Amino acid sequence: MPDKVDELVSKYKTNDPIKLIKYLDCGLFYDFLGYDTLGITAFTYGESTVIISNVLSEPEQQFVAAHELGHVVSGVKESTKFLRRNNFGLNIPKLEAxxxxxxxxxxMYNLDKDEPIMKYKILDYYDLPYSMERFMEPQSIMY
Structure with missing residues (x-):
């Protein structure tokens, strides 16, 4: 699925997941989903709808939007289970990974590829557990 990122950024000239969701004519809503549910992607009648928890910080909402956008462009047109805080562990479905x-x-698309980045700073910024580092591409990331 990483080639989809290149296609989207090239076509729409942005890596902002909120803008990309809108450009793809997906529904986008913010609502209270509880404190453990971060986001949902639903597919009904050929339409995609992303719902993001309204209790998240802006960086958390950006990550959840990017994650849910990944479901939208994956080609799998079935509603996903809720992205929950406890879904960041080691045993998660391939679709979520x-x-x-x-x-x-x-x-991370627009980050300077020649400048090393501390992976934990990125995870801290998005308020993600350090176990999520395994989903980051190794290029330009300092361990």
């Missing part, structure tokens, strides 16, 4: 990889590639 792919969406996480997509999200990191999208959000």
């Amino acid at each position: 792919d969406a996480n990889r997509f999200a990191f590639k999208l959000l």
Whole structure:
């Protein structure tokens, strides 16, 4: 799925997941989903709708939007289970792992590839657990 990131950024000239969701004519809503549910992607009648928890910080919402966008462009047109805080562990479905990889590639797209980046700073910025580092591409990331 990483090639989808290149296609989207090239076509729409942005790596902002919120803008990309809108450009792709997906529904986008913010609502209270509880404190453990971060986001949902629903597919009904050929339409995609992304719902993001309204209790998240802006950086968290950006990550969740990127993750849910990964589901939208994956080609799998079935509603996904809720992205929950406890879905960041080691045993997650391939569909969720792919969406996480997509999200990191999208959000890190415009970073200077020649300047090393501390992976934990990125994870801290998006308020993600350090176990999520396994979904980041190794290039330009300092361990």
